[in-house]
Amino acid sequence: MFASASREFRAGVLALAPLLVGVMPFGMIYGALALSQGLSPAAALAMSSILFAGSAQFLFCQLLGVGAPLTVTVAEVGLLNLRHALYSAAMAPRIAHLPRRWKLALAYLLTDEAYAVIARREAADDTGPYRHWFYLGAGLALWGGWQLSTAAGVLLGARLPADWPLDFALPLTFIAIVVPLIRNRTLLAVAAVSGIVALVAAGLPFKLGLLAAALAGMAVGWRLAGGVR
Amino acid sequence: MSVWLTIILCGVVTFIIRLSFIAAEGKVAFPPGSRRVLPFVPVATLTALVIPDLLMPQGTLWLAWDNARLMAGLAAIAIAATTRSVLWTLVGGFVVLGVWPA
Numbered sequence: 364m365f366a367s368a369s370r371e372f373r374a375g376v377l378a379l380a381p382l383l384v385g386v387m388p389f390g391m392i393y394g395a396l397a398l399s400q401g402l403s404p405a406a407a408l409a410m411s412s413i414l415f416a417g418s419a420q421f422l423f424c425q426l427l428g429v430g431a432p433l434t435v436t437v438a439e440v441g442l443l444n445l446r447h448a449l450y451s452a453a454m455a456p457r458i459a460h461l462p463r464r465w466k467l468a469l470a471y472l473l474t475d476e477a478y479a480v481i482a483r484r485e486a487a488d489d490t491g492p493y494r495h496w497f498y499l500g501a502g503l504a505l506w507g508g509w510q511l512s513t514a515a516g517v518l519l520g521a522r523l524p525a526d527w528p529l530d531f532a533l534p535l536t537f538i539a540i541v542v543p544l545i546r547n548r549t550l551l552a553v554a555a556v557s558g559i560v561a562l563v564a565a566g567l568p569f570k571l572g573l574l575a576a577a578l579a580g581m582a583v584g585w586r587l588a589g590g591v592r
Numbered sequence: 593m594s595v596w597l598t599i600i601l602c603g604v605v606t607f608i609i610r611l612s613f614i615a616a617e618g619k620v621a622f623p624p625g626s627r628r629v630l631p632f633v634p635v636a637t638l639t640a641l642v643i644p645d646l647l648m649p650q651g652t653l654w655l656a657w658d659n660a661r662l663m664a665g666l667a668a669i670a671i672a673a674t675t676r677s678v679l680w681t682l683v684g685g686f687v688v689l690g691v692w693p694a
Contacts, residue, residue, distance in 0.1 A: 532686075533645070561643045589625070
């Protein structure tokens, strides 16, 4: 048993490792950006383990920079992370048989990258009683890489010139995630609607246009996919 | 410290979202059709964040050749579509942003 569990764990770590090449520079940029927006090094590091969501941590820094109130920040971070409900729904039947501590741990470690690796494995091979060790390996590999790289960014942050456009890493990363996702006309329509509403509603304070645009895009996709049916 | 409180609340909300379907499996019935919105959530939220950053970098619509962020974003879209790599998209986008005459 221990042999198969550790083999699965190692396979999960190795499957995730290539993604760290993209994630770790992003983590370093986050660390530097967090300090430039006025977060303390301790808060910047703590956010990486409490929130553990790169894009949301970037958004948090931007909202901090424009002085958004607590409720707005929590609502927008929650909305941005709502996509994790998609991964949660996909994982639920696979880990339904596990003890609660496993469910809590795997839920905490559920990110875009970990889910991408798990989904690829499940598509190729969804057998094996110790698969959850693979999930844990993938999740912990990303967690470790994220903590290390944000710590490096916090250390380097003070030495980076203030006029470097570090914030541009956020839209660039989202472009890298979203463009490959737009595989059909429905998803293109969702992107078009949320993009247009985001422009029209951009005048709202504290990026509240983001809420309106994301909800409009979801509503259009839901409707095109058949609504309540 | 309200920054710490905000971080903790954001973390709690995010954890609840990640746990949602995992914890509810076999216990709670979600409203009919609610799962059908899930595939659209990533595209809807991330596009809503990106588009204003490219087209309104100064707060108003700026559709012109000298909008370096727009040009860098278009380059990044082309790179993401062909390479599907986060790293190359970041590198390409930052290079175009850096060299584009603004």
